[in-house]
Amino acid sequence: MICIAIANQKGGVGKTTTAINVGTALAATGMRVLLLDLDPQGNASTGLGIGRAARDQHSTYDLLVGSASLDEVAIPTKVPRLDIVPATQDLSGAEIELIEFEARTHRLDAALARHAPARWDVVLIDCPPSLGLLTINAMVAAHALLVPLQCEFFALEGLSQLLSTIDRIRSRFNPGLSILGVALTMYDRRNRLTDQVADDVRAVLGKVVFDTVIPRNVRLSEAPSHGMPALIYDYRCAGSEAYIALAREVIERLPKLRKAA
Numbered sequence: 183m184i185c186i187a188i189a190n191q192k193g194g195v196g197k198t199t200t201a202i203n204v205g206t207a208l209a210a211t212g213m214r215v216l217l218l219d220l221d222p223q224g225n226a227s228t229g230l231g232i233g234r235a236a237r238d239q240h241s242t243y244d245l246l247v248g249s250a251s252l253d254e255v256a257i258p259t260k261v262p263r264l265d266i267v268p269a270t271q272d273l274s275g276a277e278i279e280l281i282e283f284e285a286r287t288h289r290l291d292a293a294l295a296r297h298a299p300a301r302w303d304v305v306l307i308d309c310p311p312s313l314g315l316l317t318i319n320a321m322v323a324a325h326a327l328l329v330p331l332q333c334e335f336f337a338l339e340g341l342s343q344l345l346s347t348i349d350r351i352r353s354r355f356n357p358g359l360s361i362l363g364v365a366l367t368m369y370d371r372r373n374r375l376t377d378q379v380a381d382d383v384r385a386v387l388g389k390v391v392f393d394t395v396i397p398r399n400v401r402l403s404e405a406p407s408h409g410m411p412a413l414i415y416d417y418r419c420a421g422s423e424a425y426i427a428l429a430r431e432v433i434e435r436l437p438k439l440r441k442a443a
């Protein structure tokens with residue numbers, strides 16, 4: 183089992199969209215995928231059409247505080263081979279509540295270690311837009327990070343903070359944590375500034391940046407309100423095609439992780 187955290191402390195950069203659509207694409211290739219919704223806003227859960235009743239019974243909050251096991255909280259989505267642990271608003275309290283817990287940085291890691299390896303090939307964690315205890319739990323549990331970066335003028339701003347958090351997690355808890363890749367999102371070919379940003383990011387970060395660039399595409403933003411991945415809502419739109427290409431690159435990079443895992 184390979185665990186990938188989709189992280190960037192900036193909100194609205196495409197973390198959830200990436201988690202849903204890369205998860206769907208990986209599942210389509212035959213992998214058994216679990217998406218763990220670690221954002222109190224629960225956008226990944228909504229985007230996959232998980233209703234309130236199901237959420238109240240099964241959530242990442244229960245998993246983190248230890249009131250339920252992964253086997254109890256993981257539920258199927260409409261996408262074959264894609265399961266989810268949904269999120270509820272309770273999670274926003276978990277940042278504070280967990281401080282009291284023993285091994286508070288390792289709650290998710292321990293919960294995954296017990297049940298995930300037998301059931302899933304890949305676990306994707308959709309992180310909240312912060313570098314608090316929830317994201318730290320994700321980074322401790324993960325083998326690698328996928329970092330979506332929005333093609334905007336301030337794209338690189340905040341990245342140094344993310345990188346120094348990764349370094350701290352590596353030295354204290356998880357020496358093997360690697361960066362699977364940086365995905366440029368919301369690329370707008372009509373806007374020359376985004377080209378410039380994409381070039382700058384590649385110049386600074388080099389090969390860690392995926393070749394695939396996710397375009398700004400209205401179908402990607404419509405799909406969640408229908409409770410389905412863009413890849414199913416409209417698999418031929420430019421956004422879906424880009425996510426299929428990104429998933430292909432993710433798959434190409436997995437063997438290196440497996441060796442390290």
Ligand SMILES: Nc1ncnc2c1ncn2[C@@H]1O[C@H](COP(=O)(O)OP(=O)(O)O)[C@@H](O)[C@H]1O
Nearest residue numbers: 193194195196197198199368397398399402403
């Ligand atoms: N490539 C894209 N093109 C157009 N809209 C997008 C794209 N990616 C994400 N969105 C929309 O932008 C908003 C923020 O994206 P989201 O994936 O939720 O970001 P995050 O999880 O980082 O906060 C959502 O409304 C989403 O539907």
Ligand SMILES: [Mg+2]
Nearest residue numbers: 197198221225
């Ligand atoms: Mg999100």
